[in-house]
Amino acid sequence: xxxTLGIRQAQKQKTRQALLDAAxxxxxxxxxxxxxxxxVTRAVGxxxxxxxxxxxxxxxxxVALVEEALGSLHPMIRTTVSTAGDSAERITGxxxxxxxxxxxxxxxVRFIARERHxxxxxxxxxxRDQLARFAQEVKAExxxxxxSAGWTEDDLLMLAHLYVDQxxxxxxxxxxxxxxxxxxxxxxxxxxxxxxxxxMRLISLGRHHWLD
Amino acid sequence: xxxTLGIRQAQKQKTRQALLDAAxxxxxxxxxxxxxxxxVTRAVGxxxxxxxxxxxxxxxxxVALVEEALGSLHPMIRTTVSTAGDSAERITGxxxxxxxxxxxxxxxVRFIARERHxxxxxxxxxxRDQLARFAQEVKAExxxxxxSAGWTEDDLLMLAHLYVDQxxxxxxxxxxxxxxxxxxxxxxxxxxxxxxxxxMRLISLGRHHWLD
DNA sequence: CCATGCAGTTAACAACTGTTCTCTGGAATT
DNA sequence: AATTCCAGAGAACAGTTGTTAACTGCATGG
Numbered sequence: 238x239x240x241t242l243g244i245r246q247a248q249k250q251k252t253r254q255a256l257l258d259a260a261x262x263x264x265x266x267x268x269x270x271x272x273x274x275x276x277v278t279r280a281v282g283x284x285x286x287x288x289x290x291x292x293x294x295x296x297x298x299x300v301a302l303v304e305e306a307l308g309s310l311h312p313m314i315r316t317t318v319s320t321a322g323d324s325a326e327r328i329t330g331x332x333x334x335x336x337x338x339x340x341x342x343x344x345x346v347r348f349i350a351r352e353r354h355x356x357x358x359x360x361x362x363x364x365r366d367q368l369a370r371f372a373q374e375v376k377a378e379x380x381x382x383x384x385s386a387g388w389t390e391d392d393l394l395m396l397a398h399l400y401v402d403q404x405x406x407x408x409x410x411x412x413x414x415x416x417x418x419x420x421x422x423x424x425x426x427x428x429x430x431x432x433x434x435x436x437m438r439l440i441s442l443g444r445h446h447w448l449d
Numbered sequence: 450x451x452x453t454l455g456i457r458q459a460q461k462q463k464t465r466q467a468l469l470d471a472a473x474x475x476x477x478x479x480x481x482x483x484x485x486x487x488x489v490t491r492a493v494g495x496x497x498x499x500x501x502x503x504x505x506x507x508x509x510x511x512v513a514l515v516e517e518a519l520g521s522l523h524p525m526i527r528t529t530v531s532t533a534g535d536s537a538e539r540i541t542g543x544x545x546x547x548x549x550x551x552x553x554x555x556x557x558v559r560f561i562a563r564e565r566h567x568x569x570x571x572x573x574x575x576x577r578d579q580l581a582r583f584a585q586e587v588k589a590e591x592x593x594x595x596x597s598a599g600w601t602e603d604d605l606l607m608l609a610h611l612y613v614d615q616x617x618x619x620x621x622x623x624x625x626x627x628x629x630x631x632x633x634x635x636x637x638x639x640x641x642x643x644x645x646x647x648x649m650r651l652i653s654l655g656r657h658h659w660l661d
Numbered sequence: 662c663c664a665t666g667c668a669g670t671t672a673a674c675a676a677c678t679g680t681t682c683t684c685t686g687g688a689a690t691t
Numbered sequence: 692a693a694t695t696c697c698a699g700a701g702a703a704c705a706g707t708t709g710t711t712a713a714c715t716g717c718a719t720g721g
Contacts, residue, residue: 243719245718248718252669268568270479270482270483271482271568273707273708274708275707275709283668283669283670285709285710286669286670286671289710291668294709351566353566354559354565395644395648395651398644402618406614432607432610436607438655439655440651440655442659442661443651443652444655446655447651447654455688455689457688457697457698464698485678486679486680495699495700496699496700496701497680498700499698499699499700501680503698
């Protein structure tokens with residue numbers, strides 16, 4: 238199936254990726270709704286009009302960035318939530334996974350946090366859809382757990398959404414710690430992890446007593 | 450103390466408020482980082498240069514909007530969280546209060562949700578500070594509750610932050626329901642309220658078993 | 662090998678931006 | 692009543708923006 242695409246299409250995808258990367262970089266200190274197409278092409282070193290060969294508009298580029306930032310995350314979600322072990326170590330494992338992801342893809346995390354409620358409607362919609370899919374996947378994993386015996390579908394989904402939102406908040410806090418001065422970084426990161434762990438534990442506690 | 454300020458200062462504050470209102474309106478479909486000063490003055494009907502008499506920049510105006518949107522909210526928080534009654538009706542009361550606030554000040558809610566992680570650093574900082582104050586106030590109210598007996602200060606604060614974040618998420622969801630087509634509005638609002646209530650209840654459940 | 666396709670270039674456009682300086686009319690102060 | 696103050700107006704600036712049209716050169720498929 239891996240049809241080695243010609244040097245033509247290869248070059249095109251290369252430029253496209255360069256545009257995406259440059260945009261992601263520029264979005265560190267502004268929002269998508271203020272990102273200019275000329276700004277992006279200038280950063281890449283290509284003519285402004287070349288932009289149109291890849292995207293209809295910056296909003297269109299934003300939607301592509303959502304795919305890039307969240308699309309590849311689904312397998313991770315599944316394997317994490319379904320990891321074996323008792324509740325305590327599953328929580329610390331999840332928090333640690335979030336921390337590492339923020340560490341590895343800070344710009345992606347920033348983009349999602351920023352544009353989730355940002356000023357560009359199609360991008361908001363794309364993020365909302367992806368997060369809804371995440372919630373569905375988390376729900377599916379939760380359903381397998383014996384703790385969920387007797388839960389309604391609605392209750393499973395409301396808990397899944399609670400988890401997803403909590404993950405996003407935690408990721409955003411890790412990012413803030415990462416952006417701060419280097420000498421505080423380590424301690425702030427540890428602090429975020431500690432607080433997030435206890436919050437997850439409290440939610441987990443509520444989960445175990447839900448059917449009382 | 451109410452020194453009736455002269456017609457001069459009165460007119461100035463009137464223009465200032467008009468600028469703030471116009472900006473809030475324009476921010477319904479864009480982010481602060483793309484808001485131009487000329488755009489705002491044009492909407493008000495004053496010369497672009499008049500802007501400088503009130504704000505140094507649009508970022509400065511943004512900080513003022515944070516005060517307007519969140520500053521007046523502190524008394525509400527206190528009275529709500531400390532309202533008497535059992536856990537169940539306190540939760541529904543809180544959710545209902547959030548719903549009404551979103552209904553009354555949708556643009557303010559949208560602004561906070563959008564700029565909390567937005568592209569303008571001083572505004573992010575202003576929102577973070579206000580939310581931290583909210584968390585402190587919620588913590589103070591939680592401390593009064595007999596359920597909190599034996600809790601450490603740290604644990605009270607982590608729970609307070611959980612509540613504050615949950616309130617923001619809920620407010621944002623109410624807003625989305627409000628923005629949708631009118632025929633779905635009522636049902637979506639009811640659905641958001643129902644899910645948020647159960648999430649709060651689950652958290653409350655975890656809270657009661659925290660010291661097990 | 663030649664004709665087609667198409668990623669990227671060049672040039673030009675009208676419209677817009679933030680900021681400066683100068684000016685004005687009327688409220689505030691003396 | 693005379694003077695100061697200052698919110699807002701007006702004009703001009705250099706620089707930016709998105710979008711258009713017509714182009715060039717090279718990889719591609721016949």
